[in-house]
Amino acid sequence: MSLYFVVGTVLVSVSIILILFLKSRKERVELKSLRDLKSSLAANESKESALLLSIADGVYMVDTERNLTMFNPAAEEMTGWTKEEAVGLKCWTVLNLKNEQDDSICQNDCPAKKVWTSGENIVRDDTCFIRHRGAKSVQVSSSYAPIRNSNGDYSGAICVFRDITEKKEVERQRNEFVSTASHELRTPITALEGYISLAENGKICQIDEKAHEYLDKAHQTALGMSDLVKNLLTITKIEDAKIQISVGDFSIHDLAGETVEVLQPFAKEKNLYLKLNEVENQEIKGEKAIGRSLNVRADREKIREVLYNLIENGLKFTTTGGVSISINYDKDFSTVTVSDTGMGISSDGQQHIFEKFYRVDNTATREAGGTGLGLFITRSLVEMSGGRIWLESQVGKGTKFYFTLPRSID
Numbered sequence: 248m249s250l251y252f253v254v255g256t257v258l259v260s261v262s263i264i265l266i267l268f269l270k271s272r273k274e275r276v277e278l279k280s281l282r283d284l285k286s287s288l289a290a291n292e293s294k295e296s297a298l299l300l301s302i303a304d305g306v307y308m309v310d311t312e313r314n315l316t317m318f319n320p321a322a323e324e325m326t327g328w329t330k331e332e333a334v335g336l337k338c339w340t341v342l343n344l345k346n347e348q349d350d351s352i353c354q355n356d357c358p359a360k361k362v363w364t365s366g367e368n369i370v371r372d373d374t375c376f377i378r379h380r381g382a383k384s385v386q387v388s389s390s391y392a393p394i395r396n397s398n399g400d401y402s403g404a405i406c407v408f409r410d411i412t413e414k415k416e417v418e419r420q421r422n423e424f425v426s427t428a429s430h431e432l433r434t435p436i437t438a439l440e441g442y443i444s445l446a447e448n449g450k451i452c453q454i455d456e457k458a459h460e461y462l463d464k465a466h467q468t469a470l471g472m473s474d475l476v477k478n479l480l481t482i483t484k485i486e487d488a489k490i491q492i493s494v495g496d497f498s499i500h501d502l503a504g505e506t507v508e509v510l511q512p513f514a515k516e517k518n519l520y521l522k523l524n525e526v527e528n529q530e531i532k533g534e535k536a537i538g539r540s541l542n543v544r545a546d547r548e549k550i551r552e553v554l555y556n557l558i559e560n561g562l563k564f565t566t567t568g569g570v571s572i573s574i575n576y577d578k579d580f581s582t583v584t585v586s587d588t589g590m591g592i593s594s595d596g597q598q599h600i601f602e603k604f605y606r607v608d609n610t611a612t613r614e615a616g617g618t619g620l621g622l623f624i625t626r627s628l629v630e631m632s633g634g635r636i637w638l639e640s641q642v643g644k645g646t647k648f649y650f651t652l653p654r655s656i657d
């Protein structure tokens with residue numbers, strides 16, 4: 248009996264010791280992982296604050312009352328406020344964001360407020376100035392993102408902003424130079440074109456065949472220069488947002504028809520077809536809509552330029568077959584397609600085709616001549632009209648350019 252009692256006691260004691268040992272081991276392991284977690288959090292925190300301290304962009308955070316809760320050194324530099332002064336103040340007191348007309352963005356159009364009402368990030372590349380404490384004005388581009396707390400509710404916003412004053416000044420000077428140079432070149436080029444035309448006119452001058460040939464080449468070059476100058480002037484206007492858009496309702500089908508008529512002689516010269524397909528009648532919202540009479544809302548003359556550029560390019564880069572234009576529409580937009588059976592554009596070329604001065608590097612492009620500015624202008628004009636432009640192309644088979652325009656409200 249006493250032996251059983253002794254063995255039982257030993258067994259119970261061993262079990263208790265084992266349990267205690269395992270428990271303390273588990274606690275040690277948990278403690279260690281807690282310590283690891285703490286140090287990794289501390290490491291992350293110090294990494295984040297090192298990042299905010301060293302980043303060249305200004306960074307600040309606000310709570311939902313728009314009190315500043317964080318302000319990094321670059322923000323101090325751009326505003327003239329120290330972190331100690333700024334944190335705790337209302338963000339508009341420190342940032343005092345203004346637009347070009349000197350209206351307060353903070354009061355009328357606060358982007359930080361918008362991010363926690365919409366829940367989306369906001370990027371502002373528009374003209375936005377911070378009034379530096381030392382009275383100078385700093386032009387900035389900025390982006391805003393909402394911050395959420397552990398419950399998932401919005402607790403504020405973080406803003407990153409960059410000083411673009413110098414970049415904008417360089418851009419302004421460059422545009423001014425291009426614009427002045429283009430204006431100055433316009434008059435002599437027009438005179439040159441005029442004198443060459445006079446020299447080529449058989450009723451005024453007698454010149455031999457060879458001189459005629461040379462003058463013809465000189466005339467083409469003068470026309471090319473005149474195109475370049477016209478395009479450069481348009482681009483400076485687009486970039487300075489000075490282009491005048493006069494919006495009205497018009498039939499895109501009729502405008503395409505007029506452009507086809509103007510370019511028909513060029514197509515004939517190259518033995519190519521150039522045709523405008525009839526618009527098919529479609530049902531919209533259960534009502535029959537008559538294709539030909541469908542109007543778009545845009546600037547008629549700007550869209551004439553878009554159509555001219557796309558059709559002329561189609562003809563320029565096609566040697567057999569031709570160019571056709573078709574128009575489709577849905578409830579809100581008309582889509583114009585300009586398709587050619589020409590040389591096509593490689594996928595690499597397609598990625599850069601709408602960039603300024605980009606020209607695909609091949610013999611056909613070199614022979615056709617041009618400035619590489621047409622499609623940049625075309626895209627800008629379409630986008631200014633509230634539309635979109637894109638292309639599909641296969642080398643050796645042809646290219647289709649599509650662009651959309653908002654339909655006029657019936």
Ligand code: ADP
Nearest residue numbers: 560561564606607612617618619620621622646
């Ligand atoms: P440009 O025609 O004055 O060179 P664009 O901006 O209109 O300038 O066109 C840029 C380049 O894109 C052209 O040089 C040409 O290489 C290519 N491209 C444009 N349209 C077509 C087309 N329909 N087919 C093949 N290549 C084209």
